[in-house]
Amino acid sequence: MGLFSLKSNVDYIRSSRYPKPHNIYSAILVFALIILAVTTLSRIGLSLWQLERVNDAQGWSDIIFQGIRVDFATLCWLFGIAALGTALFAGNHAIGRLWALILKVWLTLGLWLIVFLEISTPSFIQEYGFRPNRLYVEYLIYPKEVLSMLWAGRKAELIFAFVVSTATLYAGWRLSDYFTRNVRTPRWYWRPVMAILVICVTILGARSSLGHRPLNPSLVAFSDDPLVNSLVLNSGYSLTFAIKQMSNEEEASKVYGKLDDQKVIDIIRRQSGRSAQAFTSTDLPSLTFNQATYQGKPKNLVIILQESLGARFVGSLGGLPLTPNIDELSSQGWFFENLYATGTRSVRGIEAITTGFTPTPARAVVKLGKSQTNFFTIAELLKRNGYSTQFIYGGESHFDNMRSFFLGNGFSQIIDQNDYKNPAFVASWGVSDEDLLFRAHDEFTAMHEQGKPFFSLVFSSSNHDPYEFPDNRIELYEQPQYTMHNAVKYADYAVGEFFKKAQKADYWKDTLFLVVADHDSRVGGANLVPISRFRIPGLILGGGIEAMRDPRVVSQIDMAPTLLSMMGISDSYPMLGRDLTQQAADWPGRAMMQYDKNFALMEGNQVTILQPEQAAKSFVYDFGAETLTSRELDTEQAENALGIALWGSAAYNNHWFTLPKQTQTEQQSR
Structure with missing residues (x-):
């Protein structure tokens, strides 16, 4: 028994020292x-x-x-x-x-x-x-x-x-x-x-x-x-x-399906609202000459791009009471009640507003390689027309590749965080919107005094997580201070303070202003594309602009053609957006939205949505309830949606979205 016990102990020790x-x-x-x-x-x-x-x-x-x-x-x-x-x-x-x-x-x-x-x-x-x-x-x-x-x-x-x-x-x-x-x-x-x-x-x-x-x-x-x-x-x-x-994002056909290039071109030309005779170039399929509505001395242009300002935050659009200044200004200019962003990122908004390019499942062209030079922007067009062109930002302009894209495509001057001396407030994303807009006012004043026509894109950043802004500027909507709602209210305050200065300035009467959001904040929802979360404010202001509220469905890509027409710039460009000054009052309108890999085309209240590797689906949109109801597939709208979705990839890959090269005589005359 003792020997057996000893052997068991030895085996246990061995198994402990030398586990299985x-x-x-x-x-x-x-x-x-x-x-x-x-x-x-x-x-x-x-x-x-x-x-x-x-x-x-x-x-x-x-x-x-x-x-x-x-x-x-x-x-x-x-x-x-x-x-x-x-x-x-x-x-x-x-x-x-x-x-x-x-x-x-x-x-x-x-x-x-x-x-x-x-x-x-x-x-x-x-x-x-x-x-x-x-x-x-x-x-x-x-x-x-x-x-x-x-x-x-x-x-x-x-x-x-x-x-x-x-x-x-x-x-x-x-x-x-x-x-x-x-x-x-x-x-x-x-x-x-x-x-x-x-x-x-x-x-x-x-x-x-x-x-x-x-x-x-x-x-x-x-x-x-x-x-x-x-x-x-x-x-x-x-x-x-x-x-x-x-790695495959430049080819929308790999996401949604294929159409012949000529079919795509026919669709986008028809969808642009222009006559077939207006398209005169075989090398640049979307190029047309566009006659401006305004025939006076061409005006300056200022676009104030507001970070993350969805319609749900704007009181005059039925949202929260966070924008008293924009609400007041909306009664002084052309206010769009149903303007829709093309995407959910700032670069997508920049793409739509400054280039008029249709959205794709790829990254915005601001960040793509082939669009870093010789890609159409309104800055390039206005630069050819003798304008000074600039981008004014409160943060670091290298973010999202903005600096490279802008300098390569018509913007002559960039002002960013490093160019502000003694700013009143610096947050995680740069100087405050007050610093930004007051610097913009000084720039506009100086250029006007020098007699230079100018175009300026001013991009705000205070309404961005973590929502930091100066103390004692606004009556807080809620506690604590640094919340999304309070940041919206501060951004609106800064806009209001800017326009108090601008409306008293000499440049006011000669300048057209667009205040528009890049996208809504934290876009999400239970639909394939949450349509209501793409709705954003848009307001055109300036000397001689009549006050009106526009109920038509319009897209961010319509802003640039409309602004050029209202400025008095008649010229050729490849943009497919509509000049809203020349659209009938009863035109139901259309908008296009890219939500991750899903693409929506909305015409009036009729919506068709494309999804990767799945069949298209059609819906009816209820503007009041903000809901989509399924309906039988609209095959014509589905084909139009596919053509528009494929156009961006084709235009990008084939270098179709550019201006014709200037001759030496044209360069000298300008």
């Missing part, structure tokens, strides 16, 4: 299960947060079961190569020890990436209405602005992310170290078999389909609510797919 070897795939399997638990719990938590929308979509079964399908595909992409390397290289030799180190790093960083993306997802959803996508990547290239914004407005979330990230890296490293030590490796003749099995499982799991197309977001989409569809995914998959799509 781990399976060759123990580390990968353990990390895969942890990640599966993280993504599933995150998906359930997000769904509970958005419970009403998930219930409306009857989406619990799709979210859970299709979500697991997406997670398995993600794990195959994430760890497939690691599993193959383990089958080939694991062992108690130099290569095996090196591979063990690589595997530990791989597993730890893979776990950290998934955890980090999931904990950052709620903030992204709150801002943009769906899981992380291409915008997540685009913001990463501006760490100074983004980190200062997050630190000022989301300290708790930033600290939480740091703590969780540190804990994940530490725990991941310790866990991977434990499971990659004392590994039981197979005999050499089993390794090729294991490698083949790994390749088969990885390919089949990553594709998650035996059909022609592998797994993609549209394959698991089941609802008309984009957010609910995105909950099926995990944020790692959502982001990776968006990055992959960015």
